[in-house]
Amino acid sequence: xxxxxxxxxxxxxxxxxxxxxxxxxxxxxxxxxxxxxxxxxxxxxxxxxxxxxxxxxxxxxxxxxxxxxxxxxxxxxxxxxxxxxxxxxxxxxxxxxxxxxxxxxxxxxxxxxxxxxxxxxxxxxxxxxxxxxxxxxxxxxxxxxxxxxxxxxxxxxxxxxxxxxxxxxxxxxxxxxxxxxxxxxxxxxxxxxxxxxxxxxxxxxxxxxxxxxxxxxxxxxxxxxxxxxxxxxxxxxxxxxxxxxxxxxxxxxxxxxxxxxxxxxxxxxxxxxxxxxxxxxxxxxxxxxxxxxxxxxxxxxxxxxxxxxxxxxxxxxxxxxxxxxxxxxxxxxxxxxxxxxxxxxxxxxxxxxxxxxxxxxxxxxxxxxxxxxxxxxxxxxxxxxxxxxxxxxxxxxxxxxxxxxxxxxxxxxxxxxxxxxxxxxxxxxxxxxxxxxxxxxxxxxxxxxxxxxxxxxxxxxxxxxxxxxxxxxxxxxxxxxxxxxxxxx
Numbered sequence: 079x080x081x082x083x084x085x086x087x088x089x090x091x092x093x094x095x096x097x098x099x100x101x102x103x104x105x106x107x108x109x110x111x112x113x114x115x116x117x118x119x120x121x122x123x124x125x126x127x128x129x130x131x132x133x134x135x136x137x138x139x140x141x142x143x144x145x146x147x148x149x150x151x152x153x154x155x156x157x158x159x160x161x162x163x164x165x166x167x168x169x170x171x172x173x174x175x176x177x178x179x180x181x182x183x184x185x186x187x188x189x190x191x192x193x194x195x196x197x198x199x200x201x202x203x204x205x206x207x208x209x210x211x212x213x214x215x216x217x218x219x220x221x222x223x224x225x226x227x228x229x230x231x232x233x234x235x236x237x238x239x240x241x242x243x244x245x246x247x248x249x250x251x252x253x254x255x256x257x258x259x260x261x262x263x264x265x266x267x268x269x270x271x272x273x274x275x276x277x278x279x280x281x282x283x284x285x286x287x288x289x290x291x292x293x294x295x296x297x298x299x300x301x302x303x304x305x306x307x308x309x310x311x312x313x314x315x316x317x318x319x320x321x322x323x324x325x326x327x328x329x330x331x332x333x334x335x336x337x338x339x340x341x342x343x344x345x346x347x348x349x350x351x352x353x354x355x356x357x358x359x360x361x362x363x364x365x366x367x368x369x370x371x372x373x374x375x376x377x378x379x380x381x382x383x384x385x386x387x388x389x390x391x392x393x394x395x396x397x398x399x400x401x402x403x404x405x406x407x408x409x410x411x412x413x414x415x416x417x418x419x420x421x422x423x424x425x426x427x428x429x430x431x432x433x434x435x436x437x438x439x440x441x442x443x444x445x446x447x448x449x450x451x452x453x454x455x456x457x458x459x460x461x462x463x464x465x466x467x468x469x470x471x472x473x474x475x476x477x478x479x480x481x482x483x484x485x486x487x488x489x490x491x492x493x494x495x496x497x498x499x500x501x502x503x504x505x506x507x508x509x510x511x512x513x514x515x516x517x518x519x520x521x522x523x524x525x526x527x528x529x530x531x532x533x534x535x536x537x538x539x540x541x542x543x544x545x546x547x548x549x550x551x552x553x554x555x556x557x558x559x560x561x562x563x564x565x566x567x
Contacts, residue, residue, distance in 0.1 A: 102326075104153060117198075122314075122318060126192070128236070131164050136269040141268050142269040151308075151309050151317075155275065168198070176255075180252055181200075192238070199378060205265060209225070232249070233378075272286075273286075297439065302324065303327045305390070348441070349441055353371060379464075389443070392495070395467050401488060405445045406486055458491075469543045491529070492541075511560055512560055523548050
């Protein structure tokens with residue numbers, strides 16, 4: 079492996095070494111151990127945002143972008159060579175940052191526990207390239223301010239005492255950064271270089287290979303290695319279940335896993351691109367994924383989570399697989415032996431089990447073209463945002479001359495693995511796209527999978543939601559109805 083430099087992180091402008099830091103140490107614990115106690119632990123699983131910080135990442139529309147992440151989930155070793163800003167680094171009591179100023183004067187803080195997390199998440203939105211253009215192009219509604227602020231930037235931040243109106247008021251009062259704003263100026267400079275990392279402490283090791291070939295060599299030699307990208311799943315295992323891995327291999331910055339392109343016959347999406355990066359690079363060109371992204375956890379999580387990670391964990395309640403199954407996605411698996419392409423429908427073999435060999439990594443996800451014209455993603459959960467699915471359904475249908483000629487339906491939360499609703503697909507194809515057909519087929523969909531009772535939902539509820547989901551798709555798209563009646567003028 080390439081020789082590495084002494085590991086360190088730049089925090090609020092100061093370079094701080096990582097000497098002697100245990101490899102499982104979270105960024106949050108490391109920062110607080112250094113006296114930067116603005117970021118706090120509220121949940122230790124990325125649901126409350128009290129630990130939010132800013133990192134300098136490659137931008138999609140500017141060289142560098144300030145990106146908010148959950149410090150409680152990311153091992154600090156993963157930030158070797160990178161730049162971090164905490165709430166303390168944004169401003170001080172004598173020189174408040176504009177975000178801090180607005181939250182203060184508009185009553186956006188009471189106990190203050192969550193406030194630094196809100197500050198960092200809102201600062202990322204404050205500096206988001208394109209916010210000014212959004213202010214001109216998008217209509218103002220209860221989730222988008224007249225200044226272009228998207229409140230979804232705060233969907234991963236929880237406040238228990240203030241109430242959200244003053245926080246929203248503060249967000250909507252923000253103007254543009256001043257001409258001498260150093261954080262805005264930093265975005266016009268190149269992002270920090272990603273360098274190979276090797277940290278070994280007390281018999282455990284963290285490795286960031288420089289190339290895909292090096293990464294494959296490492297996991298081939300140590301098949302027990304834990305592979306991480308955004309660490310939004312592994313971080314929870316470390317925090318709540320005390321999991322420790324003797325070797326962690328970070329693949330989130332591998333160039334070979336970070337490409338997105340439209341090729342002849344398919345879209346290729348790198349497995350290590352974050353969901354936020356994918357969303358912005360696609361810019362609505364895959365409508366089903368455009369429906370998925372706002373419902374996938376929160377912006378804080380989407381800033382770290384990857385498609386490769388969501389598929390790789392093989393969770394039956396992951397949000398991406400139902401949508402990808404509906405899109406007939408394939409996964410490209412790389413190993414020292416070469417590459418192979420596997421249909422996602424064949425990838426899952428059991429609960430948290432897949433066809434992925436010990437020496438393989440997910441390199442990319444392929445979506446065949448052309449895309450189906452009628453799509454939908456329905457997520458049933460207890461909360462509107464930032465929650466785990468009870469049921470998730472992805473639809474991709476093609477209708478010609480009033481008849482369903484192709485149907486793909488992906489399901490999550492109703493079996494030990496994500497799966498295709500094959501019986502429902504067969505019942506739809508060749509039938510007229512009418513309410514009668516949909517009601518008849520909804521009964522078939524309600525019987526798909528093997529739903530179970532748990533703390534999120536009962537089996538009967540899950541089945542009922544499946545059936546209702548198809549009816550919802552039909553009624554959400556009246557322009558596709560062949561049996562609709564025109565209202566007389």
